[in-house]
Amino acid sequence: MTTVDHIAGHTWHGRKGAIENAFRYGVDYVLLNAETPVNAPRLFGRNRAGLASLWDSDHGGAPGNGKGAAWVRDVLNAHGLPAPATIDLLAQPRILGHVFNPVSFWICRDAQGAVPVIIAEVTNTYGDRHSYLCHRDDLAPIGPTDRLKAQKVFHVSPFQRIEGSYEFRFDIRVDRIGIWIDFTGGNGGVIATLVGTRKSLTVPGLLKACLRRPFGSRRVLALIHWQALKLWWNGATFRARPEPPTKDISR
Known part of the structure; x- marks a missing residue:
């Protein structure tokens, strides 16, 4: 069995271009081995209901129809990449x-x-949903100074163009998570970060997270729409949703 880690961190977003906007919010993620049973507090469910829970159906494929880590193994095999020894999932829980x-x-x-x-x-x-496959050309271990590039092909924000490129940076440690995503498109773009300490998930920690940031992802959605309203009010160009890409993963 594997333990579940809790990352009580923060995310920061900073908009590049003529219309500036930046915000920083607290956020809770969990990290676990996606292929083994978990040893977790009773209030946390793995593929079962709980105050907080993580379900395979939410990840690895279309939302609600995910296949979990099996999807990851299929993707790596299809792209000629080595089969991993273990697969961890870092995500916000239900x-x-x-x-x-x-x-x-x-x-x-x-x-x-x-x-x-x-x-x-x-x-x-x-x-x-669309996923980006991040690795070095030589498949050496990803280090904190590596900057991995991917062409953006997926509509995320109606106030950002699709055309452009991402630069990913990852610093995955035993005690801390740091992730930076830098999108550049034309004269604009956005920088998004996720940083937080990594500790074992506990009942007090879970209850504290729910009190500190109630409603979980409902709060996340509300904050996204609040920032969108601010951008619209300040005159940012609104772009209608295009058809999503036919492939569900790209490099």
């Missing part, structure tokens, strides 16, 4: 049955525990 993850991460480790591949699983507020 709170009282509701979930929305703007981005989750599949962390693929080799037999030595190093991380040669990470899949960033991006979901927009329209219910569409």
